Amino acid sequence: MALEVDREKASFMLQAKTLGFPVSNTSKRSFFIAQIMLRAFAAGLTLVAVCVMATSSQSVTVLGITIKAQYSDSSATRFLLVSDAIVCAFSVISVISVYCLSRSESNPRNSYLFLHDMVIMVLAISGCAAATAVGYISRYGEEKMGWFAVCDRVGKFCTQMTISLVLSYLAFFCYFALAVMSSNKQSLVSSQ
Secondary structure, three states: OHHHHHHHHHHHHHHHHOOOOOOOHHHHHHHHHHHHHHHHHHHHHHHHHHHHHHOOEEEEEEOOEEEEEEHHHOHHHHHHHHHHHHHHHHHHHHHHHHHHHHHOOOOOOOHHHHHHHHHHHHHHHHHHHHHHHHHHHHHHOEHHHOEOOOOOOOHHHHHHHHHHHHHHHHHHHHHHHHHHHHHHHHHHHHHO
16 A cells, blocks of 8 residues: 555656656657657758759740749848758758667767757758748839839749748748757756
8 A cells, every 4th residue: 555655656756847747658759759750851841842942943035035033043042942951961860860869778868959950940940031031022022122023924933932932941840849849858857
Protein backbone atom coordinates (compact mmCIF):
# COMPACT_ATOMS: atom_id res chain seq x y z
CA MET A 1 0.00 0.00 0.00
CA ALA A 2 2.79 2.42 0.92
CA LEU A 3 4.60 1.45 -2.29
CA GLU A 4 1.54 2.43 -4.37
CA VAL A 5 1.28 5.78 -2.60
CA ASP A 6 4.98 6.45 -3.24
CA ARG A 7 4.56 5.62 -6.94
CA GLU A 8 1.53 7.90 -7.22
CA LYS A 9 3.40 10.67 -5.42
CA ALA A 10 6.43 10.22 -7.69
CA SER A 11 4.19 10.29 -10.77
CA PHE A 12 2.46 13.43 -9.47
CA MET A 13 5.82 15.12 -8.78
CA LEU A 14 7.09 14.24 -12.27
CA GLN A 15 3.95 15.75 -13.79
CA ALA A 16 4.26 18.83 -11.60
CA LYS A 17 7.88 19.32 -12.68
CA THR A 18 6.92 19.09 -16.34
CA LEU A 19 4.01 21.53 -16.01
CA GLY A 20 1.44 18.76 -16.22
CA PHE A 21 2.87 17.10 -19.30
CA PRO A 22 3.90 13.56 -18.43
CA VAL A 23 7.20 12.54 -19.97
CA SER A 24 7.09 9.08 -21.44
CA ASN A 25 8.67 7.08 -24.20
CA THR A 26 5.59 7.78 -26.31
CA SER A 27 6.04 11.54 -26.01
CA LYS A 28 9.75 11.22 -26.81
CA ARG A 29 8.90 9.14 -29.87
CA SER A 30 6.21 11.63 -30.93
CA PHE A 31 8.67 14.49 -30.53
CA PHE A 32 11.20 12.60 -32.66
CA ILE A 33 8.65 11.85 -35.39
CA ALA A 34 7.45 15.47 -35.42
CA GLN A 35 11.05 16.70 -35.71
CA ILE A 36 11.79 14.40 -38.63
CA MET A 37 8.52 15.20 -40.41
CA LEU A 38 8.81 18.98 -40.06
CA ARG A 39 12.42 18.96 -41.24
CA ALA A 40 11.56 16.72 -44.19
CA PHE A 41 8.60 18.96 -45.09
CA ALA A 42 10.83 22.04 -44.94
CA ALA A 43 13.40 20.34 -47.19
CA GLY A 44 10.75 19.28 -49.68
CA LEU A 45 8.98 22.64 -49.70
CA THR A 46 12.18 24.60 -50.27
CA LEU A 47 13.36 22.16 -52.95
CA VAL A 48 10.11 22.64 -54.87
CA ALA A 49 10.27 26.41 -54.29
CA VAL A 50 13.80 26.54 -55.75
CA CYS A 51 12.73 24.47 -58.77
CA VAL A 52 9.66 26.61 -59.44
CA MET A 53 11.61 29.83 -59.06
CA ALA A 54 14.59 28.72 -61.16
CA THR A 55 12.33 27.68 -64.04
CA SER A 56 10.08 30.76 -63.93
CA SER A 57 10.47 33.09 -66.87
CA GLN A 58 8.24 34.82 -69.35
CA SER A 59 8.93 36.89 -72.45
CA VAL A 60 6.71 39.74 -73.59
CA THR A 61 6.96 42.14 -76.48
CA VAL A 62 6.33 45.80 -75.70
CA LEU A 63 6.54 48.31 -78.57
CA GLY A 64 8.53 45.82 -80.64
CA ILE A 65 11.04 45.17 -77.85
CA THR A 66 11.15 41.71 -76.31
CA ILE A 67 11.55 41.74 -72.55
CA LYS A 68 12.23 38.57 -70.60
CA ALA A 69 11.21 38.42 -66.94
CA GLN A 70 13.16 35.95 -64.80
CA TYR A 71 14.08 35.55 -61.14
CA SER A 72 17.66 36.74 -61.69
CA ASP A 73 16.42 40.23 -62.60
CA SER A 74 15.86 41.07 -58.92
CA SER A 75 18.41 40.82 -56.13
CA ALA A 76 15.61 40.00 -53.66
CA THR A 77 14.44 36.97 -55.63
CA ARG A 78 18.04 35.83 -56.08
CA PHE A 79 18.44 36.11 -52.30
CA LEU A 80 15.25 34.07 -51.79
CA LEU A 81 16.54 31.39 -54.17
CA VAL A 82 19.88 31.15 -52.36
CA SER A 83 18.27 31.21 -48.90
CA ASP A 84 15.82 28.48 -49.95
CA ALA A 85 18.70 26.37 -51.27
CA ILE A 86 20.58 26.79 -47.98
CA VAL A 87 17.46 25.97 -45.93
CA CYS A 88 16.90 22.87 -48.08
CA ALA A 89 20.50 21.66 -47.69
CA PHE A 90 20.61 22.26 -43.94
CA SER A 91 17.18 20.66 -43.52
CA VAL A 92 18.47 17.46 -45.10
CA ILE A 93 21.57 17.59 -42.90
CA SER A 94 19.43 18.18 -39.80
CA VAL A 95 17.14 15.23 -40.65
CA ILE A 96 20.21 13.02 -40.72
CA SER A 97 21.54 14.58 -37.51
CA VAL A 98 18.27 14.16 -35.62
CA TYR A 99 18.02 10.56 -36.76
CA CYS A 100 21.61 9.82 -35.69
CA LEU A 101 21.15 11.60 -32.34
CA SER A 102 18.02 9.59 -31.64
CA ARG A 103 19.88 6.33 -32.30
CA SER A 104 22.83 7.12 -30.06
CA GLU A 105 22.73 6.06 -26.43
CA SER A 106 23.86 9.44 -25.15
CA ASN A 107 21.31 12.14 -24.45
CA PRO A 108 23.04 15.36 -25.48
CA ARG A 109 21.55 18.77 -24.85
CA ASN A 110 19.77 19.85 -27.97
CA SER A 111 20.83 23.47 -27.66
CA TYR A 112 22.93 23.24 -30.83
CA LEU A 113 19.97 21.88 -32.74
CA PHE A 114 17.76 24.62 -31.29
CA LEU A 115 20.32 27.25 -32.36
CA HIS A 116 20.44 25.66 -35.83
CA ASP A 117 16.66 25.85 -36.10
CA MET A 118 16.64 29.50 -35.05
CA VAL A 119 19.32 30.50 -37.57
CA ILE A 120 17.60 28.64 -40.41
CA MET A 121 14.24 30.13 -39.41
CA VAL A 122 15.65 33.67 -39.50
CA LEU A 123 17.33 33.00 -42.85
CA ALA A 124 14.07 31.68 -44.28
CA ILE A 125 11.97 34.63 -43.12
CA SER A 126 14.53 37.18 -44.31
CA GLY A 127 14.46 35.70 -47.82
CA CYS A 128 10.67 35.61 -47.75
CA ALA A 129 10.40 39.19 -46.52
CA ALA A 130 12.76 40.56 -49.18
CA ALA A 131 10.93 38.76 -51.99
CA THR A 132 7.53 39.76 -50.60
CA ALA A 133 8.47 43.44 -50.70
CA VAL A 134 9.62 43.23 -54.31
CA GLY A 135 6.65 41.05 -55.23
CA TYR A 136 4.22 43.56 -53.76
CA ILE A 137 5.71 46.36 -55.86
CA SER A 138 5.71 44.12 -58.93
CA ARG A 139 2.05 43.28 -58.47
CA TYR A 140 0.65 46.64 -57.36
CA GLY A 141 3.34 49.20 -58.23
CA GLU A 142 4.13 52.38 -56.32
CA GLU A 143 2.79 55.34 -58.24
CA LYS A 144 4.31 57.98 -55.94
CA MET A 145 7.77 56.67 -56.84
CA GLY A 146 6.92 56.13 -60.49
CA TRP A 147 7.10 52.33 -60.26
CA PHE A 148 4.43 50.62 -62.30
CA ALA A 149 2.94 47.19 -61.75
CA VAL A 150 4.39 44.60 -64.10
CA CYS A 151 2.35 41.53 -63.14
CA ASP A 152 -0.43 42.53 -65.54
CA ARG A 153 2.09 42.08 -68.37
CA VAL A 154 3.96 38.98 -67.09
CA GLY A 155 1.20 37.16 -65.24
CA LYS A 156 2.61 33.64 -65.65
CA PHE A 157 5.95 34.73 -64.20
CA CYS A 158 4.28 36.46 -61.24
CA THR A 159 2.11 33.42 -60.55
CA GLN A 160 5.16 31.14 -60.47
CA MET A 161 7.00 33.54 -58.17
CA THR A 162 3.96 33.69 -55.87
CA ILE A 163 3.83 29.89 -55.70
CA SER A 164 7.53 29.78 -54.86
CA LEU A 165 7.08 32.43 -52.18
CA VAL A 166 4.13 30.60 -50.58
CA LEU A 167 6.18 27.39 -50.45
CA SER A 168 9.03 29.31 -48.83
CA TYR A 169 6.67 30.72 -46.19
CA LEU A 170 5.39 27.22 -45.46
CA ALA A 171 8.99 26.07 -44.92
CA PHE A 172 9.46 29.01 -42.54
CA PHE A 173 6.40 27.91 -40.56
CA CYS A 174 7.86 24.39 -40.33
CA TYR A 175 10.99 25.83 -38.72
CA PHE A 176 8.90 28.11 -36.53
CA ALA A 177 7.04 25.05 -35.23
CA LEU A 178 10.38 23.29 -34.67
CA ALA A 179 11.69 26.26 -32.70
CA VAL A 180 8.57 26.35 -30.52
CA MET A 181 8.74 22.60 -29.90
CA SER A 182 12.45 22.69 -29.04
CA SER A 183 11.98 25.70 -26.81
CA ASN A 184 9.18 23.96 -24.95
CA LYS A 185 11.28 20.82 -24.57
CA GLN A 186 14.26 22.84 -23.29
CA SER A 187 12.08 24.54 -20.67
CA LEU A 188 10.69 21.17 -19.57
CA VAL A 189 14.17 19.65 -19.30
CA SER A 190 15.55 22.61 -17.37
CA SER A 191 12.64 22.53 -14.89
CA GLN A 192 13.34 18.89 -13.98
